[in-house]
Amino acid sequence: MTSRRAFLxxxxxxxxxxxxxxxxxxxxxxxxxxxxxxxxxxTCARELRRLNPALSVTLVETNPDFIACPFSNEVIAGLRDLxxxxxxxxxxxxxxxxxxxxxxxxxxxxxxxxxxxDGTRLPFDRLVLAPGIDINWEALPGYSPEAAExxxxxxxxxxxxxxxxxxLEAMDDGGVxxxxxxxxxxxxxxxxxxxxxxxxxxxxxxxxxxxLILLDAKDAFSKQRLFQNxxxxxxxxxxxxVGLSAGGKVTAVEPASLTFVTDFARHGAAVAxxxxxQKAARIAAIAGVADRSxxxxxxxxxxxxxLQPGIHVIGDAAIMGAMPKSAFAxxxxxxxxxxxxxxxxxxxxxxxxxxxxxxxxxxxxxxGISVAGVYRPTNGQLADIAxxxxxxxxxxxAAFRAQEAxxxxxxxxxxxxxxxx
Amino acid sequence: xxxxxxxxxxxxxxxxxxxxKALIAHPMETGFRPGPNGVLLPRNIIQRxxxxxxxxxVFSLTLSPAIAANPxxxxxxxxxxxxxxxxxxxxxxxxxxxxxxxxxxxx
Ligand SMILES: Cc1cc2nc3c(=O)[nH]c(=O)nc-3n(C[C@H](O)[C@H](O)[C@H](O)COP(=O)(O)OP(=O)(O)OC[C@H]3O[C@@H](n4cnc5c(N)ncnc54)[C@H](O)[C@@H]3O)c2cc1C
Numbered sequence: 001m002t003s004r005r006a007f008l009x010x011x012x013x014x015x016x017x018x019x020x021x022x023x024x025x026x027x028x029x030x031x032x033x034x035x036x037x038x039x040x041x042x043t044c045a046r047e048l049r050r051l052n053p054a055l056s057v058t059l060v061e062t063n064p065d066f067i068a069c070p071f072s073n074e075v076i077a078g079l080r081d082l083x084x085x086x087x088x089x090x091x092x093x094x095x096x097x098x099x100x101x102x103x104x105x106x107x108x109x110x111x112x113x114x115x116x117x118d119g120t121r122l123p124f125d126r127l128v129l130a131p132g133i134d135i136n137w138e139a140l141p142g143y144s145p146e147a148a149e150x151x152x153x154x155x156x157x158x159x160x161x162x163x164x165x166x167x168l169e170a171m172d173d174g175g176v177x178x179x180x181x182x183x184x185x186x187x188x189x190x191x192x193x194x195x196x197x198x199x200x201x202x203x204x205x206x207x208x209x210x211x212l213i214l215l216d217a218k219d220a221f222s223k224q225r226l227f228q229n230x231x232x233x234x235x236x237x238x239x240x241x242v243g244l245s246a247g248g249k250v251t252a253v254e255p256a257s258l259t260f261v262t263d264f265a266r267h268g269a270a271v272a273x274x275x276x277x278q279k280a281a282r283i284a285a286i287a288g289v290a291d292r293s294x295x296x297x298x299x300x301x302x303x304x305x306x307l308q309p310g311i312h313v314i315g316d317a318a319i320m321g322a323m324p325k326s327a328f329a330x331x332x333x334x335x336x337x338x339x340x341x342x343x344x345x346x347x348x349x350x351x352x353x354x355x356x357x358x359x360x361x362x363x364x365x366x367x368g369i370s371v372a373g374v375y376r377p378t379n380g381q382l383a384d385i386a387x388x389x390x391x392x393x394x395x396x397x398a399a400f401r402a403q404e405a406x407x408x409x410x411x412x413x414x415x416x417x418x419x420x421x
Numbered sequence: 422x423x424x425x426x427x428x429x430x431x432x433x434x435x436x437x438x439x440x441x442k443a444l445i446a447h448p449m450e451t452g453f454r455p456g457p458n459g460v461l462l463p464r465n466i467i468q469r470x471x472x473x474x475x476x477x478x479v480f481s482l483t484l485s486p487a488i489a490a491n492p493x494x495x496x497x498x499x500x501x502x503x504x505x506x507x508x509x510x511x512x513x514x515x516x517x518x519x520x521x522x523x524x525x526x527x528x
Binding site: 245 | 491495
């Protein structure tokens with residue numbers, strides 16, 4: 001390890017010296033700390049080392065392994081094993097990223113130090129925060145970490161995913177599954193509807209007398225017509241979607257009786273999945289980069305916090321304008337951020353980025369749909385470039401849908417290989 | 422006819438204040454937005470909401486174009502005697518919706 005890192009460092013300086021003498025100097029030994037080893041953070045840490053092998057990059061991550069959310073809805077529906085969602089950090093460290101296992105508990109922006117739960121102090125010249133989301137427990141009366149043991153959110157993959165799957169398996173045929181979807185913004189806008197689809201697939205094949213009710217705090221959602229057409233074709237009468245204007249907004253939950261409360265009705269469930277309101281993970285507020293919305297405003301070209309200079313925020317935690325909170329987006333933002341961090345360390349301006357996002361969703365194992373967009377900074381926000389993206393056609397045949405399901409699986413293999421392989 | 426949701430308690434104690442919640446599906450088109458062809462979409466809003474309790478008006482509201490689609494209205498009134506509560510929405514294009522709910526007042 002050490003000799004390899006030393007080799008990379010000298011190789012980096014040599015290459016830098018030949019190509020651009022001005023980048024040699026203090027900033028080559030600059031220290032960048034990245035908090036959070038998910039799609040955003042792990043990508044950014046590796047990209048920083050790739051762009052400048054002389055940089056000291058430390059990745060702080062709580063968990064020994066990463067458990068990916070994309071495709072976790074297939075795990076819930078019994079179509080896939082949770083172990084297929086697990087990825088390690090060996091390849092990340094092989095790139096010369098120092099891994100600090102632990103939880104960042106405080107950040108001193110002025111003193112430029114991150115402190116971990118075990119007391120370790122990590123000084124930085126620039127900090128990248130990529131901590132993902134936390135459930136916003138205060139935003140839903142009755143919901144709490146204890147309540148989530150009875151009414152799982154399963155919006156962070158792992159034990160919650162396995163719990164929801166076990167509950168579905170244990171449910172009697174004829175039991176009603178009730179799900180709730182939160183108001184915008186939240187992680188993975190098409191995710192609740194993909195989950196409803198795949199649970200419906202499970203019910204149709206294994207519990208044909210059961211039904212699913214999806215209570216929604218919104219009247220419109222991602223790929224809505226594609227989803228609703230597919231539900232009518234594949235699961236007629238099985239999924240009941242209740243939008244905001246039909247009284248779908250959940251105002252409280254009662255875990256003892258697995259009940260969802262709205263302003264107009266009470267819905268008892270045999271299995272209750274609460275996709276609760278969310279906010280940037282805790283460390284963002286501690287660092288002073290989250291605003292009153294609970295999310296982190298950033299410069300749309302560099303992802304530097306507008307509240308704390310020198311700290312960049314990427315992935316789900318950040319306010320990215322029109323760009324959705326997805327693993328694909330987190331990965332794209334991470335690369336732009338790495339370029340910007342290196343430019344800023346060298347005292348340069350970062351180039352104006354273009355970012356792409358594609359979100360695949362499975363409506364059934366052999367039925368995929370997608371939405372794509374291209375984004376660029378406009379008036380201080382990432383805005384959608386009109387006409388550059390789009391969704392799957394509404395009138396495609398079965399072979400086309402099957403092909404998109406294959407592409408979805410290919411996308412997951414590719415991105416996880418790039419980030420963790 | 423519009424589609425409305427109403428929530429009032431089935432029974433209330435005499436003299437107690439209770440909450441009435443009502444939600445109606447309606448586009449509340451402002452009249453200021455151009456449509457896909459560049460021409461302004463005609464205004465289509467709910468103009469007035471009234472609530473009567475045994476025929477006596479207890480609450481009313483004039484709605485404006487700035488109010489978002491699917492208006493949600495919540496307010497309190499005081500129970501005096503058993504009877505029925507009638508909620509009524511009227512607006513552009515002869516829009517009209519009405520819901521009546523019974524209320525039992527206990528001593
Ligand atoms: C059911 C579901 C399906 C989805 N499907 C898709 C899909 O098909 N395609 C897609 O593109 N996206 C999908 N997503 C969205 C995707 O999972 C997220 O957008 C993505 O994980 C965001 O990446 P991130 O790096 O911001 O956060 P994360 O991936 O959550 O990573 C954050 C990391 O930070 C760590 N961390 C947090 N705080 C600290 C701290 N204080 N100290 C140390 N470590 C910390 C966490 O342990 C975690 O490892 C889905 C999400 C869900 C819930």
